[in-house]
Amino acid sequence: MKYIIIIFLLFLFLASCDTKDITYPQKSNLKLFINEIMADNQTTVPDENNEFDDWVELLNNDDHTINLKGFLLKNNTKIYKVNSNLEIAPGEYLIFWCDGDSSDNHTNFELSAVSDKIVLFDDENKIIDKLEFTDLETDVSFGRIPDGGEELGFLYPTPGTENPNPNAYYIVINEFMASNNVTVFDPDFNNAGDWIEFYNPTDTFADISGWFLTDDPAVPDKWKIPGATAVEAKGYLLVWCDQMDGQPDSVKTALHTNFTLQKHGEFIQLSRNDGIIEDSLTYDEQTTDISYGRLPDGSDNWQILENPTPGFANQ
CATH class of the missing domain: 2.60.40.1260 (Lamin Tail domain)
Structure with missing residues (x-):
């Protein structure tokens, strides 16, 4: 009986506590x-x-x-x-x-x-x-x-x-080569791999960390762009499509995807980390060591480029 009385008194004490006595950290007005x-x-x-x-x-x-x-x-x-x-x-x-x-x-x-x-x-x-x-x-x-x-x-x-503002910039697929034999070699493995060039036509630094690149419309997130990846204002960024993404980061200084491009023609898509498509294209049969790109840079005019310019202005 004594225990019942103690529990009852404890209940009365807790019930009598005014919730106004409980203090929470106040919010400062400083911005x-x-x-x-x-x-x-x-x-x-x-x-x-x-x-x-x-x-x-x-x-x-x-x-x-x-x-x-x-x-x-x-x-x-x-x-x-x-x-x-x-x-x-x-x-x-x-x-x-x-x-x-x-x-x-x-x-x-x-x-x-x-x-x-x-x-x-x-x-x-x-x-x-x-x-x-x-x-x-x-x-x-x-x-x-x-x-x-x-x-x-x-x-x-x-x-x-200033932190990058994704609403202030956009990125285009500016040039690509789906059959690279002798044009350019990657800096990590010295391979003549396929490549895609991004271009930032805006005056704003563009953070593309966590964005996605794919050659399959059914798998939009096929390759995730690593963190701390950006394209300078009016700048270019080269991505090697050579299936070398699985190699240790310690031996890589460039970006390498987990897929290659098909010479006979296929699909390329770049999308943001929220799934919004940034740019995409479908291309036909390609010629070895000849690229396909926008001329001038960032325009809607696509042309065969007999003098490929990976990482530089198309010409």
């Missing part, structure tokens, strides 16, 4: 964003000590300079406090190196590419922003698209500069 993170930095950008550390990029979208002294950065394991008068001006970026050093703009924790969460607090412990991520590839970042936006995605790393 300061965790804009981009890199959790496995091997080659992209070093810190001032020439070390390739993980990093977190903040963006100030407010209309005034923000002093970060007393602010907190928290991941799944530790909390880092900014003890100096670090300032970030309107429209500017600030990088925190996540290397365990715990000094000015160096946090006392490292990031986990497997799974982690970054939370930013102001000096009153109000939450400013947070960003969660999982399964990040080496040298591929994760962030907001565009800067300060709600959409998140994998990115070609741009620490300290």
Whole structure:
């Protein structure tokens, strides 16, 4: 009976607790964003000590300079406090190196590419922003698209500069060769493989990480473009269609697909990571060491090119 009374009294105590007494972290009004993170930095950008550390990029979208002294950065394991008068001006970026050093703009924790969460607090412990991520590839970042936006995605790393905005650019299949014998050899295996050239006709840097290339309309995601792949503004990018994709990354400096092109004619399609088709074409019988491409670059005029120009302007 005594136990029943104790349980009953405990129930009455819990029932009398006012939910208004339960406090939750308040939201800050500062327009300061965790804009981009890199959790496995091997080659992209070093810190001032020439070390390739993980990093977190903040963006100030407010209309005034923000002093970060007393602010907190928290991941799944530790909390880092900014003890100096670090300032970030309107429209500017600030990088925190996540290397365990715990000094000015160096946090006392490292990031986990497997799974982690970054939370930013102001000096009153109000939450400013947070960003969660999982399964990040080496040298591929994760962030907001565009800067300060709600959409998140994998990115070609741009620490300290604007994140690529996929709505500001488009890519075309500009030239290809379906039967390469002596025209050009790939830099990794010295093979004369088939190739496709992409062209970015816009004035904006184009991040195509995670996009898809295929020669089969029934399998639009046949080959996934690796992370940290981009085409410069008005630039070209060559992809080798030689079935060498399975080779170790340590021996590859160029892009290699898991399929080859057919000389007798077939289909090529480039699509974005959301499945939207970026460009496609169907071609007829091709001639060895002669390419087929747009003339001029990016136009709708396709011509046989007796002087192939992989990676350069068509002529």
